[in-house]
Amino acid sequence: MKISQISVFLENKNGRLAEVTRILAENNISLKAASIADTSDFGILRIICDQTEKARQLMHDHLFTTRVNDVIAVRLDDRPGSLAAIMTLFEQNRVNVEYLYTTHIGQEQRSAVVFKVEDVERGLSILRQNGMETVKGF
Amino acid sequence: MIWNEQRECEDLETRRKRQLADLKELCFRLYDRVPFYRARFDAAGLTPADIRQLSDLSRIPFTTKDELRETYPYGLLAVDESELREIHTSSGTTGTPVVGAYTDADISLWGEVAARCLCMAGGRRGDVVQNAYGYGMFTGGLGLHYGARALGANIIPAASGNTKRQLMLMRDFKSTILTCTPSYALHMAEVAKELSIDPDRLHLNIGVFGAEPWSNAMRAEIENKLHLKAFDIYGLTEIIGPGVSCECAAQNGLHVNEDHFYPEIIDARTGEVLPDGETGELVLTTLTRQGTPILRYRTRDITRIDSSPCACGRTLRRMHRLLGRNDDMLILRGVNVFPSQIENVLLRIEETQPHYQIIIERGASHLDEVELQVEVEENFFSDETKELERIRRKIHSELKQELGISVKVKLVEPRAIARSEGKAKRVIDRRNLQGGTP
CATH class of the missing domain: 3.30.2130.10 (VC0802-like)
Incomplete structure (x- = not known):
């Protein structure tokens, strides 16, 4: 979302x-x-x-x-390589990332990374197809 | 409609005769009553009787703004103080103000010429004039007030400021004519937009804007946003205030009320009078003023005179819209720059508005360091720095092309630059070129 x-x-x-x-x-x-x-x-x-x-x-x-x-936020596991997995996915699908920053999802005690990509809809559908969990709200 | 058809459409020969008769009378009067002018004539080896034709005017020395200041308050008064009915002064931002003193006849004259101007712009009896020029010592407010009164308009003397109230008055009293500075008109348009006021629900048809130089691009912007036709009016406290000249429907220059204010164009460097059509400094002589008449006043405004016939039928010669002011002209690293050039660049770039300020400093290197501050508007603000940088670079390169010098461009928050309700403060010069302590 x-x-x-x-x-x-x-x-x-x-x-x-x-x-x-x-x-x-x-x-x-x-x-x-x-x-x-x-x-x-x-x-x-x-x-x-x-x-x-x-x-x-x-x-x-x-x-x-x-x-x-609009931006996209994705849940991130606290382990090496979790951001790299998303970036690789974007790279392979030529999704252009303008900037990113990380934040915290209060209720879940988990981190999330916020992306600004050139084409938000396309970015979202690629994440979905690859089973990545996007944040619906904070 | 022409307010005073007899005078405004007079044949040129009759007008010249009248101008000459008034000039002769003026010279005798000033020689008799104003020691400053008597000394002037004496020093030039002239007597009033030497003024036999209009071209003899060029033998009389100029009067400058500094001299007006030196004679403050009443050094140039040509009537007894008991004859005075009103005093105005120029803004005096640089020290002693300049005084305009008005007799009954002067106030009537002011109403007459300002009414002519409103009429040139299309105003008539029954119009509702919202006068948003400052009232008080500044001549803008009362000058247009007298003009609108002579015209037979209903006047809303709103004065400048309190923009939300202006818009309310405009809507509720169905103002048809707006009079104010062009920068304030633009400010009103913006506030109207913020308050979601549809300009089509207002009743404005005509705007009469003056007291500061403005470009045709700015005119288009105001017309576009307020849905009115914008006219340029010109005047100055030293001469009478607003009413010296104004545009007619043809908008091909401003008709000078030259039966009262005689214009000359001079070479600002040599003082030589230039023929009609050539660009130079405007010099004005008040042929019929009573309180503080003035001979050959150097306005420092740069323009040219067009004596070709006008479609409107007026035979009053036209002055071109101000091309700049000797005072406004900035010399930046040896290059002459008028703020209007900067305004034009910002209007030409699609994304930007002409909300800017120029800051000039002389840095450690003794070079002029010029910074142009431009406000970031929502229509071009982006969440990405590269997009803002692109616009900043675009302004920079367009300016370089227009001015021939490189100017640092800084993007600032909106309203960081004070909005003018009187005259816009566009230039902050911290170079201290006069010497001494700042």
């Missing part, structure tokens, strides 16, 4: 990340995963949370530039 991810544009300035997380906290939004892609001038904060639409509206109201897009 596809997972919604919100990206937020941040300048490399003191306190920007603190502001975003504070706004989410004050509105009782629970973060399930977060990562930052940074360049020398700006960063892109990518988050997965329990109330995507509300979080996006809050960011918009506070004049942040945001974007929502």
Whole structure:
């Protein structure tokens, strides 16, 4: 299943990340995963949370530039080679990975890896065909 | 409709005669009543009687903005103070303000010329004019107010700011004409979009925008977003305020109300008067002002005069939309750059909006370091850095092509750059070229 991810544009300035997380906290939004892609001038904060639409509206109201897009999350066993298995699968099927980050599935005490791939539908169907377990929600 | 057909469509010979008669009278009046101008004439070895034809105007020295500041507050007053009815000053961001003092006759004149301008843009009696220029010492608000009043319009004196309320007033009172700075018009359009206000549910037909230079690309953007036809109006506090010139339906230059404000174009370097059609600095003489008339004021605005006939029937010569300002022109690493060129590049690139600021610093290397900050909008924001980098590089290369110099481009959060409700602050120059402590 596809997972919604919100990206937020941040300048490399003191306190920007603190502001975003504070706004989410004050509105009782629970973060399930977060990562930052940074360049020398700006960063892109990518988050997965329990109330995507509300979080996006809050960011918009506070004049942040945001974007929502779909990513894939896959359960990962805690043993050597589990990520390599997925990457090999993607490589063989020429699925282009733009970025990835890992997170934790709270209730299951397991890890998950979040992928942004060029073609989300195709990525999902390849995982399914090969018996990989995708995360339906956090 | 033409507001004052007799004057605006006058045959050229009659107009020239009137201009000359008014100029002669003005020179005598200033020589008599304003010591500053008497000293001017004396130093040039001139008397008012030497002004026999319009071309003799070029023998009179220019008046500059610095001189207006030096004579603050009443050094250029040509009437008794008891005759004054209103005072305006220029924004004075760089120090002592410039004063415009108005008698009853001046206020009537202002209403007349501003009404002509609104009419040129298609306004008429019964229009609802939402005036979102700043009221107060700034001439924009009251100038358009007097014009709209003379026209017989219903005026919503909203002044600038409080954009949500502006949009509410606009909708509820069915404003048909919007008057404000072009950057504020664009800001309103954005807020309208954020609030999901459909421009078709508003009643705006006409926008009369001025007080800062704006490009045709910006015009298209405003028209597109607010669903109105946008007209350029020009004026300055030193002369009267808005009402010096305005575009008509032909939109092929701004008709100068030259029976009151006589235009010349000069070579900014030599001061030589250039023939119609050539580009240079606009110089204006107020032929009929009473309170603070001015002879040959150097506006620092760059334009040219077009004396060819206009489809609208007015014989008032037209000035081209401002090509720039001597003051605005930045010299970056020896290259002349106008902020309007940067605006054009951003409008040309599909993804970007003209929300930018230029920061200039002189680094340790003593070279000008120029940084262009561009706001990241949702329509081009991406979760991938490479996509943002692609747009950043695109801006960089288009700018290099347009300006001939390499400018650092930085993407910033929206609204990081203060939105203007008056004039947009586009340039921050930290080079301290004047010397001394900043």
